[in-house]
Amino acid sequence: MKLSAFGKKFGGDAGIAVLMDDISSALSSGRDSIMMGGGNPANVPEIEAIMCQRLKKLANDPASVSQLLGRYDPPQGNADLIDAVAYLFSKKLGWPVTRHNIALTNGSQSAFFMLFNMLAGEFEDGSYKQIQLPMAPEYVGYADAGIAGDLFTAAHPIIDELEPSQLRQFKYKVQFDQLNVGPSTGAICVSRPTNPTGNVITDEEVEQLDALAQANKVPLIIDGAYGLPFPGLIYTPATPFWNDNTIVCLSLSKFGLPGVRTGIVIANEETIQTLASMNAIINLASGSFGAALTTDLIKSGEIIDLSQKVIRPAYEAQLAFAQKTLHGLMDPAIPYAMHKPEGTMFLWLWFKDMPISSQALYQRLKDRGVIVVSGHHFFVGITDHWQHQHECIRINYAAQEPQLIAQGLAVIAEEVRKAYVS
Secondary structure (H helix, E strand, O other), rough: OOOHHHHHHHHHOHHHHHHHHHHHHHHHHOOEEOOOOOOOOOHHHHHEEEEEHHHHHHHOOOHHHHHHHHHOOOOEEEEEEEHHHHHHHHHOOOOOOOHEEEEOOOHHHHHHHHHHHOOEEEEOOOOOOEEEOOOOOOHHHHHOOOOOOOOEEHHHOEEOOOOOOOOOOEEEEEHHHHHOOOOOOEEEEEEEEOOOOOOOOOOOHHHHHHHHHOOOOEEEEEEEEOOOOOOEEEEOOOOOOOOOOEEEEEOHHHHHHHOOOEEEEEEOOHHHHHHHHHHHHHOOOOOHHHHHHHHHHHHHHHHHHHHHHHHHHHHHHHHHHHHHHHHHHHOOOOOEEEEEEEEEOEEEEEEOOOOHHHHHHHHHHHHHOOOOOHHHHHOOOOOOOOOOHHOOEEEEEEOOOOHHHHHHHHHHHHHHHHHHOO
16 A cells, blocks of 8 residues: 555654554553553542443433444533633633633543644745744644644753752753744744643743744644643642643643543633644544533533642642652662652653663663563754763652552663663
8 A cells, every 4th residue: 555645644654653562561461560651640539430320320321322332522622611611711710711712622631732733834926934832842632633744843951950969859940042943933822731740830931932932923732631720730839820821731631530521721812723624634533522521511610620639639649659658669779860840640760870771771661571661752853962871760659559560660770770780
């Protein structure tokens, strides 16, 4: 079969597809693998119980079942959920948004595919624009989302070693003088908090990026899939941000509903109209399941209360356990450091001057039944050879039971020690 350029690009070995396939293969291999590599959220019993009750109530209401299964929603998304989001954000956050500022998509991955390709790539006048990532590492799912190639450019971050004498914790910061925002920029995009590192750019950094975007007349995209106001997986002070030049992307996945595939985009009316038109072509309509389960939770603001009082504490407890366990297992002579975990569900580990690559470490761990992700996948938009990108791994500390996380961390500590002493 002969494939078009589009077919070859999107039917090939995209980074996100390879990672998802690797995780699926491990799950179906029959081995008792310890899955610390994927982005699947934790099972929070309280949230599952609430959703179970809602499913039962929904199933016992014929009118609701008919609405859910038997009707298309508009291309912009379910009107009731859109109105609920507009009400919540205007009342709770003070954002001047209406239903004309909100669109729903089949997950945030779908939203980014549409946004990136409508704002960057080839233009009718022959120009070519890119998405500027303020720093890498960034979300690997961005990397192959462009119909055209070379869609992203990124700057190296400042690496702030918070405990330089012990090299145990560090933080990435935006290196503003390295950003190349200008006529060839289609948009600036940053995740907050960031998958894979757990980094949360500060309010001041957000304001600087906003000023830079507005000065160059390009939108600022903020990926809040793990962030504010829900699911609230931010463990450091941060303020939600939006204005008419900002595109905020949210998701129900990390609230505990990855299977409903519901993304939420908040933007100016022109952007929302364009997204709705694209959604009609690509998907016809977005799924209705997320709206059926969460519309009243969102309108009432209960989704924020559950995020703050149930979901965030559950993840923080698992984070504290993972940190304590890892530091107790690692050889103190090994020059390892952890990115300051300010959000998400990941630990980002840096093994400075490691004699083997992070991909080789990943393979050694996989051979022992522990699945992590090699950090080199996440340096989207970095084109030069930078040794740092081959010295990091990402660990999901929330996708398994604590005893399995402890077992996996023990294997990681052992293999890292072998890598340095062999």
